[in-house]
Amino acid sequence: MSDPKTTLIKRRADDEEYYYIVSGQGVMTLDDEEFEVRAGDITAVFPGGRHALRNTGTTDLRFIVICANP
Secondary structure, eight states: OOOOOOOEEOOOOSEEEEEEEEEEEEEEEEEEEEEEEEEEEEEEETOOOOEEEEEEESOHHHEEEEEEEE
């Protein structure tokens, strides 16, 4: 079983995705850059972008993903 704090890097070919962090803290990877995220933050993943989200806290990282198709 994989580490529950790790999310594999994904690539979205056509969709835009927005991640709204509801609670917890983590690290969002966008292409080759990493950003710390916490409750209240929102990140955008544009078409063709590589991304991953990893929980770095001691509690659950909860988020809402909004997808926008072209």
